[in-house]
Amino acid sequence: MQSAQSGQIKVMSNKNIRRAVFASTLGTIIEWYDYGLYAAASGLIINKLFFPQLTQLGGMLAAFATFAIGFIIRPIGGIVISHIGDKFGRKPALILCISIMGVATVGVGLLPTWHQVGILAPILLIVMRILQGFGAGAELAGAITLVAEYTPVNKRAFFTSIPNTATNFGVLIATLTFLLFSWIPEEVLLGWVWRVPFLLSVLLFGVAVYIRMKLDETPEYVQAMEKAQKQHKQQKAPLKELFRNSPRELLCGFFAMGGHQALTYVLNTFALSYMINTLGMSKTDGLIVLIIALSFTLICGPVGGWLADRYGSAKVFMSGALFALVFVYPLFYLVDTKNITLAAFGMSAIYGISWGCTGGAQGAFLSNLFPTQYRFSGIAMCREFSGALIGGPTPFIATALVALAGGKPTWVMVYLGCFCLLTVIAVWVGRHLSRHDDDNRVAIGNNGSITSI
Secondary structure, eight states, X not given: OBOOOTTSOEEEOHHHHHHHHHHHHHHHHHHHHHHHHHHHHHHHTHHHHHOTTSOHHHXXXXXXXXXXHHXXXXXXXXXXXXXXXXXXXXXXXXXXXXXXXXXXXHHHHHOOOHHHHTTHHHHHHHHHHHXXXXXXXXXHHHXXXXXXXXXXXXXXXXXXXXXXXXXXXXXXXXXXXXXXXXXXXXXXXXXXXXXXXXXXXXXXXXXXXXXXXXXXXXXXXXXXXXXXXXXXXXOOOHHHHHHHHOHHHHHHHHHHHHHHHXXXXXXXXXXXXXXXXXXXXXXXXXXXXXXXXHHHHXXXXXXXXXXXXHHOHHHHHHHHHHHHHHHHHHHHHHHTTOOHHHHHHHHHHIIIIIIHHHHHHHHHHHHTTXXXXXXXXXXXXXXXXXXXIIITTHHHHHHHHHHHTTSOOHHHHHHHHHHHHHHHHHHHHHTTSOOOTTSOOEEEOTTSOEEEO
């Protein structure tokens, strides 16, 4: 990055942009590898390792409750770390995120089980989940902010869709890991093998920290801070400015994320447990269905981002939510057949189309709601509070709703449909909120460089 004379511009090379996208994407993959591990483990082994004294349903609910705890604490981590990101820079905030997450994930792999220390085991598990949630609270919001501020506005949706899609790549790797482990005799898996994927993540964390330490600060953030210094403005508390100046944007962002959060955790966490524990499908079949569906998002997420750049992030965002609203009944009809081909088709259709559109468009939609000086905080608040209040509790709520309906998914369909409808309304309202005028505009120069003007 090179400074310009007053009235000129700051230029970022394509090499720096690629580095920023890679650094953000790698961190996000690691974050969601961790959460994917725990999500898969929640439906398969956490209940047996840490809650063996409970019934099968009670153990499942307890395992999903510890899953939800990580999401409940995420907004606190999001507030603290995004404040650091807005006040001191994106780079130190993202390094802090990945470091805390690394300690927590490796910690889970080192925990004693119920049979070793009794009640202390689930207590320590909850502590690790709190740490994991705190560190992850600003990871994806920071990744989206970093990429949005490095890349051209007319390609913002595509580039921000890459780290967002990386969430599913992380979950896919974790699910593949548990698919391999599902072939291991259960007594061996529960003995020590379950620890291996958690402990191996230490290597990924080391690489991610190193790459982020080599990254430059975003050009938009540097320019915004220089502008404030020239105008002799004191850097104010980002959250205070966020609530004072953008309350409507904050509400729209929160409810816009509702349908996406509910859809994500119905598909990647609840559905696995539903197929195996409620429908009686084998662990291998359930994991294969989820792996096939997740694979579609790796293509459809960036395609959704490309479409959002071409037709508008709000239109694509709403299209994804509307498809989920319409397809939720066919989804469960296909899954309930217990046929691996039909279940994979249903999961792939809703994951590929609905998640592809909402996941591809949300980075640009949320980024454009907030100005540079508190964009990180705004995105983190929208994502993490919807995650805490909607996403995290969804597997627990969906499991309880199936039990309430006698093993039928009727109320789960209603639950998911309501949140998708809320998303459509919120995005419709949010699309009419004007973009802040003080955002930097980014253009592509003749030499292939990216220019912030």
